[in-house]
Amino acid sequence: xxxxxxxxxxxxxxxxxxxxxxxxxxxxxxxxxxxxxxxxxxxxxxxxxxxxxxxxxxxxxxxxxxxxxxxxxxxxxxxxxxxxxxxxxxxxxxxxxxxxxxxxxxxxxxxxxxxxxxxxxxxxxxxxxxxxxxxxxxxxxxxxxxxxxxxxxxxxxxxxxxxxxxxxxxxxxxxxxxxxxxxxxxxxxxxxxxxxxxxxxxxxxxxxxxxxxxxxxxxx
Amino acid sequence: xxxxxxxxxxxxxxxxxxxxxxxxxxxxxxxxxxxxxxxxxxxxxxxxxxxxxxxxxxxxxxxxxxxxxxxxxxxxxxxxxxxxxxxxxxxxxxxxxxxxxxxxxxxxxxxxxxxxxxxxxxxxxxxxxxxxxxxxxxxxxxxxxxxxxxxxxxxxxxxxxxxxxxxxxxxxxxxxxxxxxxxxxxxxxxxxxxxxxxxxxxxxxxxxxxxxxxxxxxxxxxxxx
Numbered sequence: 001x002x003x004x005x006x007x008x009x010x011x012x013x014x015x016x017x018x019x020x021x022x023x024x025x026x027x028x029x030x031x032x033x034x035x036x037x038x039x040x041x042x043x044x045x046x047x048x049x050x051x052x053x054x055x056x057x058x059x060x061x062x063x064x065x066x067x068x069x070x071x072x073x074x075x076x077x078x079x080x081x082x083x084x085x086x087x088x089x090x091x092x093x094x095x096x097x098x099x100x101x102x103x104x105x106x107x108x109x110x111x112x113x114x115x116x117x118x119x120x121x122x123x124x125x126x127x128x129x130x131x132x133x134x135x136x137x138x139x140x141x142x143x144x145x146x147x148x149x150x151x152x153x154x155x156x157x158x159x160x161x162x163x164x165x166x167x168x169x170x171x172x173x174x175x176x177x178x179x180x181x182x183x184x185x186x187x188x189x190x191x192x193x194x195x196x197x198x199x200x201x202x203x204x205x206x207x208x209x210x211x212x213x214x215x216x217x218x219x220x
Numbered sequence: 221x222x223x224x225x226x227x228x229x230x231x232x233x234x235x236x237x238x239x240x241x242x243x244x245x246x247x248x249x250x251x252x253x254x255x256x257x258x259x260x261x262x263x264x265x266x267x268x269x270x271x272x273x274x275x276x277x278x279x280x281x282x283x284x285x286x287x288x289x290x291x292x293x294x295x296x297x298x299x300x301x302x303x304x305x306x307x308x309x310x311x312x313x314x315x316x317x318x319x320x321x322x323x324x325x326x327x328x329x330x331x332x333x334x335x336x337x338x339x340x341x342x343x344x345x346x347x348x349x350x351x352x353x354x355x356x357x358x359x360x361x362x363x364x365x366x367x368x369x370x371x372x373x374x375x376x377x378x379x380x381x382x383x384x385x386x387x388x389x390x391x392x393x394x395x396x397x398x399x400x401x402x403x404x405x406x407x408x409x410x411x412x413x414x415x416x417x418x419x420x421x422x423x424x425x426x427x428x429x430x431x432x433x434x435x436x437x438x439x440x441x442x443x444x445x
Contacts, residue, residue, distance in 0.1 A: 013318065013319075015318065015319035015320065015321055016319070016321060017319060017321045017322050018319075019309050019311060019314050019315075019318075019319055020307050020308055020309030020311075020314075020315065020322060021309060022309070090322075090325075093325060094321035094322060094325065097321050097324065097325075098321060154309070157309075157310045157311075158310075214286075215284055216284060216307075217283075217284045217309065217310040218307070218309045218310070219307035219309060219322075
């Protein structure tokens with residue numbers, strides 16, 4: 001296993017489409033629920049322990065070698081919002097393109113052929129980690145980090161928040177990221193029926209509303 | 221929309237010249253440039269000029285709305301299924317250069333849905349003078365500036381002005397009103413670009429886009445040769 005491979009994959013510049021998504025931060029900013037770095041920390045913490053944990057476990061399971069198509073169904077079952085399902089598949093398709101260019105593997109090709117419109121992003125991500133020779137806990141770390149780094153970057157753009165404060169928020173969350181990744185990897189080892197199904201209803205509701213806005217900066 | 225046909229293998233990764241079924245893909249031309257220089261107007265005029273002979277589709281990259289796509293739809297320059305908008309998360313240059321995945325999906329979806337296509341125009345959101353297209357996304361790029369944005373833009377240079385395959389200097393009809401010196405712009409552009417072509421346009425008349433359309437036809441001829 002190469003530790004550097006995880007850095008390449010988790011780099012915010014990895015070209016897999018994430019830059020156009022706010023992870024629910026844009027509606028939270030517009031509705032006045034994120035106004036400063038403290039609010040951002042609370043938002044990220046909430047997302048991490050709900051949607052983040054669920055996504056991290058799906059990725060860990062894919063990296064562990066569980067059937068990606070069964071995991072894709074499990075992801076659908078855990079994503080009640082049609083807008084977020086569409087986003088997850090869109091990002092999954094973009095991740096697949098980057099993955100096949102960077103760490104080509106027959107497993108990625110097979111999933112791309114079975115789901116030409118995109119599988120859920122965490123599943124593709126887990127399979128990408130597997131192709132890069134990473135472990136399930138690495139995949140879970142990657143997802144956990146992405147769950148909070150996406151909103152943090154978006155809030156810097158949306159609020160002109162001081163980027164040092166936003167990065168400090170991420171640094172303070174590091175121990176919790178480790179915890180969530182460990183929980184996710186543990187669940188993945190126990191099999192598909194043990195995967196968590198935590199969710200954040202407000203993120204689901206605001207994602208549906210946001211998808212219908214005529215003017216917005218981020219795709220989700 | 222996916223029409224349900226199946227490919228033998230998964231889609232291409234980026235700039236591959238052939239599609240999964242072995243056919244040659246459409247030529248992709250990017251149009252970039254500052255806000256308000258006339259990118260969307262140029263795309264609209266090109267579509268009107270070329271659409272009878274060439275199968276065209278357009279991808280727009282707006283900064284925060286689908287306004288450019290809506291403009292093209294409202295003006296009915298192409299049927300709606302031939303126009304697709306990409307959302308760029310407040311960074312249009314990222315979507316055309318650093319992370320082109322959403323744009324690649326848009327061009328592939330258009331070829332799947334309404335293909336075969338000869339030409340796909342990829343319009344950038346209005347951006348700064350450093351915004352250029354990735355070679356993984358487009359085969360050639362046009363940079364559109366205008367005389368009202370200041371006649372010192374060609375002299376200032378930047379990757380868009382110096383490296384684009386075609387520099388279009390638009391709104392020449394406004395030059396007398398804004399005190400822009402067209403000769404100076406031509407001289408500065410030549411200095412920055414060497415042998416790369418520069419065209420002056422005014423889109424207030426229907427034939428104004430003609431020289432750009434001729435350049436596009438030449439690119440197409442080279443692509444299909």
